[in-house]
Amino acid sequence: MNTFQDLGLNARLVKGVEALGFVTPTPIQLQAIPALLEGNRDLVGLAQTGTGKTAAFGLPLLHLINLSKNYPQALVLAPTRELCVQIYNDLLNFSKEMKDFDAVPVYGGASIMDQIRKIKRGVQVVVATPGRLIDLINRKALDLGKVKILVLDEADEMLNMGFKEDIDFILENTPKERNTWLFSATMPREVREIAQTYMSNPFEITTESRQKGNENIEHCYAVVRAKDRYAALKRFVDANVEIFGIIFCRTKLETQDVAEHLMRDGYNADSLHGDLSQAQRDKVMGRYRDRSLQLLVATDVAARGIDVQDVTHVIHYNLPDELENYMHRSGRTARAGKTGMSLAIVHSKDINRIRQIEKSTGRKFKQLQVPNGMEVCEKQLLKLVKKIHDVEVNEKEIEPYLESIYHELQGLDRDELIHRFVSIEFNRFLEYYKNAPDLNAEVKATRGESGGGRAYGDVHNRMFISIGAKDGLDKGKLLRFICDTTGEKGAIFGRIDVQGVYSFVDVLPDRIQAVMSGLNGAMYHDRKVRTELSEVKPAGRKKYDGESRSEGPRRERSFERKREMSYSGGGGKREKSYAGRDPWKDDKPNKKAKTSESKSGASRKDKYKSRW
Numbered sequence: 001m002n003t004f005q006d007l008g009l010n011a012r013l014v015k016g017v018e019a020l021g022f023v024t025p026t027p028i029q030l031q032a033i034p035a036l037l038e039g040n041r042d043l044v045g046l047a048q049t050g051t052g053k054t055a056a057f058g059l060p061l062l063h064l065i066n067l068s069k070n071y072p073q074a075l076v077l078a079p080t081r082e083l084c085v086q087i088y089n090d091l092l093n094f095s096k097e098m099k100d101f102d103a104v105p106v107y108g109g110a111s112i113m114d115q116i117r118k119i120k121r122g123v124q125v126v127v128a129t130p131g132r133l134i135d136l137i138n139r140k141a142l143d144l145g146k147v148k149i150l151v152l153d154e155a156d157e158m159l160n161m162g163f164k165e166d167i168d169f170i171l172e173n174t175p176k177e178r179n180t181w182l183f184s185a186t187m188p189r190e191v192r193e194i195a196q197t198y199m200s201n202p203f204e205i206t207t208e209s210r211q212k213g214n215e216n217i218e219h220c221y222a223v224v225r226a227k228d229r230y231a232a233l234k235r236f237v238d239a240n241v242e243i244f245g246i247i248f249c250r251t252k253l254e255t256q257d258v259a260e261h262l263m264r265d266g267y268n269a270d271s272l273h274g275d276l277s278q279a280q281r282d283k284v285m286g287r288y289r290d291r292s293l294q295l296l297v298a299t300d301v302a303a304r305g306i307d308v309q310d311v312t313h314v315i316h317y318n319l320p321d322e323l324e325n326y327m328h329r330s331g332r333t334a335r336a337g338k339t340g341m342s343l344a345i346v347h348s349k350d351i352n353r354i355r356q357i358e359k360s361t362g363r364k365f366k367q368l369q370v371p372n373g374m375e376v377c378e379k380q381l382l383k384l385v386k387k388i389h390d391v392e393v394n395e396k397e398i399e400p401y402l403e404s405i406y407h408e409l410q411g412l413d414r415d416e417l418i419h420r421f422v423s424i425e426f427n428r429f430l431e432y433y434k435n436a437p438d439l440n441a442e443v444k445a446t447r448g449e450s451g452g453g454r455a456y457g458d459v460h461n462r463m464f465i466s467i468g469a470k471d472g473l474d475k476g477k478l479l480r481f482i483c484d485t486t487g488e489k490g491a492i493f494g495r496i497d498v499q500g501v502y503s504f505v506d507v508l509p510d511r512i513q514a515v516m517s518g519l520n521g522a523m524y525h526d527r528k529v530r531t532e533l534s535e536v537k538p539a540g541r542k543k544y545d546g547e548s549r550s551e552g553p554r555r556e557r558s559f560e561r562k563r564e565m566s567y568s569g570g571g572g573k574r575e576k577s578y579a580g581r582d583p584w585k586d587d588k589p590n591k592k593a594k595t596s597e598s599k600s601g602a603s604r605k606d607k608y609k610s611r612w
Contacts, residue, residue, distance in 0.1 A: 007033045009063055012097035017059070020093055026052035029059075031205040036060035036181065042202035044195055045183045048327050051207055053183050054090045054307075057151050061125065062091065064149065067100040070122025072142070074149040077128060077170065079158040081107040081278065082285070086307045087153065088127045101125075106142075108132045109278030116141045130158065130166035137173055144174045155184040155191050156324070161301070164190060171198045185324050216334035220366045221344040221354050226491035226508070228439045230261060232345050232370045233317065235439065237267065237295065238429075239371040241383040245313035246306070247297045248329045250320070250490055251483050258317060259297040269295035272302045300325050306332055316344040318490055319353055321476040323360055343368070347491050348443055370440050373433030377426060384425045460494040460506035462534040463516060467524050468503045478503055486518030504534065 002025055005014045025033065028047045036043060037060050047053055057076075065073045078084040088105035095101040104118040106128035112135065119126070119142055126133075126142065136142040150171070152158070158167060171180075171194075180199045184191050195202055224232045237243055249255040252273040259271035270284050270293055281302075287293045289308055298306070300320055311333045320326050333340025344365075346354065354365050371379075409417065465482075467473060473481070475496045482505065483490055492515075494506030507515050516531040523529065 002030060004033075004059070008037050009033065009059055013059055013062055013094060016094050016096045016098070017055070019096060022055070026056075027207045028052055028205065029056045031207070032056040033060055035203050035205070037063060039064050040179070042179055042199040043181045044187075044199070044202045044204040045181070046185070046187055046204070046206040047183070048185050048207075048331055051331075053153065054087055055094065057153070057181050057183060058087070058091050058094055061149055061151065062095050062098065062101065065101075065124045067098060067124065069124065070102075071146055072119075072123060072126045072144060073146060074125045074151070075128065075133075075144060075147050075170075075174065076125065076151040076153060077130060077133070077158065077167070078153050079129065079161055079163065080301065081109060081129060081281070082302070082306055083154065084127050084129050090307075091125060091127070103127060106132050106136060107278075109281075112136070130163045130170060134166055134169060137170075144170075147174045148178055150174055150178050150180045152180070152182045152184075152194070155182050155194065156186045156188055157328075159188070159190045167194065185327065216337070216339045217330050217363075218339070218341045218366065219330070219357075219361075219363050220341060220368045221346050222368045222370050223346055223348055223351070223441045223443050224370060224439050225441045226347050226489070228370075228441075229317065229345055229347075229489070229491060230258065232439045233258075233315065234262075234265065234267075235371050235376060236313075236315065236343065236345075238376045239379050240313060241379055243294065243313050244291065244311055245295055245315055246303065246311060246329075246332050247295060247315045247317055248303065248320070249297060249299060250318045251480060252299060253484060253487050254317070254489060255297050255299050255302075257487075262295060262297070267295060268293055269297060272296055272298040274299065274302055276302075300329065303329070303332065307335070308332070309335060310338060311335070312340055314340065314342045316342070316346075319344055319346060319350055323357060326357055327361070348441055349494065351443055367443075370438075372438060373436035376433055376436075377429045380429050381422060381426050384422060388421070461509050461512045463505045463507050463512060464532040464534050465503050465505060465519065466501070466530045467527055468499045468501050470501050471524060471527060473498055473503070478505070481524060482515065482519065485522050486515050488515055488518070 003014075003023060004017050004025060005011075007025060007030070009017075028045060029052050032043065032045055033056060035041065036057065045053065045056060047056075061074050061076075076087055078087055084105050084107045088103055091103055102121075102123045103125035104115060104123045104127070106115050106126055108129060108131055112132070115132075116136070116139075119136075128136075133142070137144070152167070155167075180202070182191070182195060182199065182202070222232060222236070233247070237245075247258060247269075249258055252275055255271050255273045256275075259269050262269035270287065272281060272284050276284070284293070284296070285306070288296045296303075296306075297317075314330055314333045316326070316329060320329065330342035333342065344350075344354065357363075358365055412420070465478075467478070467481075475498055478496060478498060479490055479493060482488070482493070488511060492508045492511045494508075495504075496506070497504040512533065516533070519529050519531050521528065521530075
């Protein structure tokens with residue numbers, strides 16, 4: 001069996017790591033640490049969250065720095081504040097036996113003057129987010145001229161968040177003779193370009209868990225109707241009495257909404273999203289880490305860098321748009337060799353996406369039934385019995401009250417006493433769940449569209465919206481814009497067709513007027529949004545409610561052709577018309593528009609193909 005000492009780390013680091021309870025290195029640590037300890041090579045490491053990446057680069061980094069020099073010798077870049085702080089804390093934990101080591105976390109939302117003072121006092125390692133780091137460079141408060149090691153952690157996520165120019169600027173302001181260690185869950189074209197441009201013959205390692213994910217995670221899903229999603233969430237929480245979990249939502253509005261509902265219903269929950277101040281985020285994470293919170297409701301970006309031990313459940317209130325985000329979410333549980341569950345609460349239209357995750361990861365999902373009321377009552381009853389059995393009895397403190405208690409309970413035999421004590425808690429759940437409906441939905445056949453096809457049994461109305469691909473939108477971005485603007489949940493929407501300067505969106509009939517009211521007059525960049533109700537049914541539907549398969553496409557094409565003619569000024573080609581002028585303004589033709597837009601359109605198409 002390999003140990004950290006076998007990898008060549010110095011004795012102080014080995015002692016610090018063993019004090020944390022780590023004995024056996026993970027696969028990426030086994031491959032990365034010996035290679036990085038040589039101190040003279042670049043490295044690209046591909047591994048998912050939860051595989052031990054921080055120790056894979058953090059331990060060699062600590063081994064190689066010179067503790068007698070109090071200037072920045074190593075720089076670690078991270079995409080979010082949470083991950084920045086987490087890496088900083090991990091380095092401090094690893095270096096407990098290195099008395100002269102010091103580091104500083106540099107991120108937005110905290111006092112920049114405090115960070116500058118810490119840097120001036122002397123540190124060997126800077127852990128930073130790109131924006132705040134550039135601010136310090138421009139203020140000439142941080143000298144990176146002697147940096148020997150540069151680590152890019154979660155490089156793919158930094159690029160997804162729009163940090164490409166920032167990363168280029170930072171790399172250009174560090175010495176060319178440095179060693180660059182790049183760690184990423186995926187290797188998209190942009191990450192590959194960074195490796196080719198700024199790295200010299202990098203050594204590349206890939207762990208098997210990158211493809212398959214953590215083997216200790218049980219992947220499950222439950223199928224419910226859209227309106228029952230929150231009720232199903234509560235059932236699963238009530239049925240898993242020892243749950244310590246993270247609930248992932250798509251948008252900030254949905255995150256806040258779910259957390260507020262849970263708190264109102266008496267659950268120990270709170271939210272984590274991008275609108276919180278740094279002080280608020282730190283307070284929420286502090287409560288979650290010390291288990292004052294049982295449920296953390298979070299967005300994907302806000303949860304980056306969360307490394308909390310013993311998370312039992314990751315619950316996907318909605319599936320994310322990208323496979324990588326699903327893997328990052330799931331990686332929050334089953335850490336450090338523990339087991340955990342990743343549970344997706346889905347609509348029948350999402351089954352195809354579940355199958356695609358199975359195919360990509362090689363992991364089979366287990367379908368769970370939403371617990372019924374009596375099952376929840378049984379779980380809660382057994383929890384109460386265990387609590388009574390395990391309670392610590394303070395004999396001395398309770399002694400003065402026993403006579404009165406015995407007097408009050410006289411005449412009750414053992415069995416009756418048990419029944420009455422248990423019923424105190426059981427009756428509360430029985431009252432709530434005695435007429436609880438079955439929340440499980442029938443799994444229906446779907447179209448099989450990778451963008452989230454719609455079940456044939458769902459009846460939606462068709463909405464026209466006056467923004468489309470020419471505004472830089474794809475299906476996912478349009479859905480997020482609609483949800484953020486209206487406050488509606490993604491589950492009420494069906495098929496989305498994004499055209500050049502307009503789109504069609506299927507909406508549940510009872511919500512379409514609210515959606516249209518929320519969108520009309522809203523602004524998307526410099527476009528004023530307007531909507532109309534289309535009476536046509538989506539193209540390509542099977543026969544439903546007496547409509548033949550061919551009627552829908554023919555009528556919808558007629559409607560779209562009429563719309564194109566109105567945009568092009570009476571029958572000209574829409575693409576040519578759009579390239580020549582802005583259809584929303586009467587300004588002069590833009591000769592460059594067609595070229596640039598066709599390029600961006602191609603890139604969007606390529607990007608969409610890479611999705612599930």
